[in-house]
Amino acid sequence: MKVFQEINSPLRTIMTPGPVEVDPRVLRAMSTPILGQFDPAFTNMMNETMEMLRQVFQTKNQWAFPVDGTSRAGIEAVLCSVIEPGDKVLIPIFGRFGHLLTEIAERNGAEIHNIECEWGTVFDQQVIIDEMKRVKPKVLAIVHGETSTGCMQPLDMIGPACRELDVLCIVDAVATIGGTEVKVDEWQLDAVIGGTQKCLSVPSGMAPITYNDRVEQVLSVRKKVEKGVATEQDKVDVQQPIRSNYFDLSQLQDYWGPRRLNHHTEATSMLYALREGVRIVLQEGLNERFARHRFHEKALMEGIKAMGLTLFNDVPWKLPMVTCVNIPAGVDGDSVRMMLLQQFGIEIASSFGPLHGKIWRIGSMGYSCRKENILFVLAALEAVLIRHDASIEVGKGLQAALDVYESSNLVVN
Template sequence: MTYRDLNTPLRTIMTPGPVEVDPRVLRAMSTPIVGQFDPAFTTIMNEVMEMLRHLFQTKNKWAFPVDGTSRSGIEAMLCSVIEPGDKVLVPIFGRFGYLLTEICERYGAEVHTLECEWGTVFDQKVIIDEVRRISPKITAIVHGETSTGCMQPLDQIGAACRELDCLLIVDAVATTGGTPVKVDEWFIDGLIAGTQKCLSVPSGMAPITFNDRVEKVINARKKVERGISTDEDRIREQQLNHSFIKSNYFDLSMLQDYWGPRRLNHHTEATSMLYALREGLRILLEEGLDARFNRHLHHERALIAGIEAMGLALYGNRECKLPMVTCVTVPAGVEPESVRSMLLHEFGIEIASSFGPLHGKIWRIGSMGYSCRKENILFVLGALEAVLIRHGAKVETGKALQAALDVYQEKI
């Protein structure tokens, strides 16, 4: 059997991830392969760690990618600190809070949850009061919920968790690189990012960072797990053999040995993906964090102006809106999947539906990383208006693009 050359269609990807990959990143991925312990490659590893510290706004020693999609980083962080019976608090305000709950339960945690209505977030005091009430070892929370387009404030929760001796683990997959994520200032103990969203790198790595509080937990388990050092350790190993880190691949104690100066072999590094991450981070730092965050806000304003001028309604509480995901309520009488299909097949534009109780009720338009560009915003607004007219929806014809152009022509 003969197979044709790979020829994927060109798309304008306006989803909450994956997003369009920066052309510079694609070029970097064609860089020749070198061995993972070649000094040229270990230099790249060190550079990536340093650039991640700048991105995360942290002085943490540990900042490196886990090979795998964003979920691999989440699982690595949680499985390395959770021991069976540990109390974990998970505040849920969308689909990915349930994911955190499932992962914690799989590793034997006693999970306590808080839930609020989708489209809203928690008052930080509610979470802090619950931490005081149940005294969990870990609070695990999503920063930006792409399923609802909402962003949870964290600036008070971390300080309270630190005071109450609770680790704060944050899923910042959707927000890292698109809005401020201040690891040290917000007292975040462990944080997980993703490459395929605001970093505009293909899916396949999960940058993480963690501080000495997390490292202390990991290293205490590492000593027991490997049965090293003293007779007392061996006795403790027998007593606590149920509490070892269950995963080999996601064991952060082993990844520390791999990414640290010892360079102990753990797995074969995803060489081309690391090239991609390095270039994505280099692009981000060249642009500057503040400039990048402001770019996402600027294009979000233009997108919102166009959507509302068209006569469509946004979903969710505007006060807690995620800057790089805009949720639009599907107009009455319109078949949402038919609209998405026509956008894709007639215009080459992809937008997203949603999950669970919001499936079929909203569209999610992403404006992340390299996809967050003026031409993309104008294109999706014009195409969405045309498709809605073809579907018989009542829209304010011609107003969407003008409203967006008004934003772009403002003096900044």
């Protein structure tokens, strides 16, 4: 019988758009002794986590808690709890994850309405607003930060328009929460899903969400339908109960609310990790954290351009924590990525769909967003490109990044 050794994970510098390096303080928190999920010490941690999540989401919503599972679990929980078969759902697509929202909505019986724009661009907000007026959907589901293209969709006009048109605005902010502004209340977003494995620098395994009373009203009526106590007016608005058990937000409310009704066994160590992750975010300060991401982004971009490479997403709507680099003609992009991993222990990402094989995606998120990582990836990328006979400006990339770091008064790690 084969004897398996204990895990000996290699050290990596992870510069992908997710997952990213986990903050060492989070790793320490995950080694905290396990508590029972109804132990007062643990339920107090649950309450503290909810309170801190409200601050990160910049909301006063009552409901801000994690769904156990990856980010997709959070998206599915919100969509399956809100969408009934036959509901009109408008989903603008400007990258891979708009297609994911579409698939999940389809599986819940939605009548899908898509609009699309070219990968690498985003929508003029008025285009989406005009389409809402035409379609009259129950739900607008939209991605905020599209990591497949490194682009970020503005939402400040879309949220208020949804409120005026009585459309529920559901936002995938998996890539952006904790790294750039996600103003849930100010932008009038009804439900927002975040991710742990990106700018929060927590392992994948929980999906922080928040939603307001407009969403809660839908959940409440669907629960009445399930229990057979719905009024005739309720039945006009809602016809079917929530199909999922695990992803039923109305049941999760009972679990995370003061009643503490048993729904599932909480992922204890992940809750420790999330609590520490959001604590670190708030300790740094939201504005300071957002500025840090933009600062290191600038150093990375300047270094790449000085090297003689071009950026795919050098546009006003660039996602601050994902930098997309056009692969030079004649260079095998996958071979470059493999050499970075094998020789330097650095991981960067390729892309999907129409961009597969055309760009590299370099993430600078959360704990991975540090000066030593930026300089290391630039130095290693130059060395690997030289080995691949690419035509680059040798020695200039690091110097340009150092110019950014030495010319700034901003003190960051």
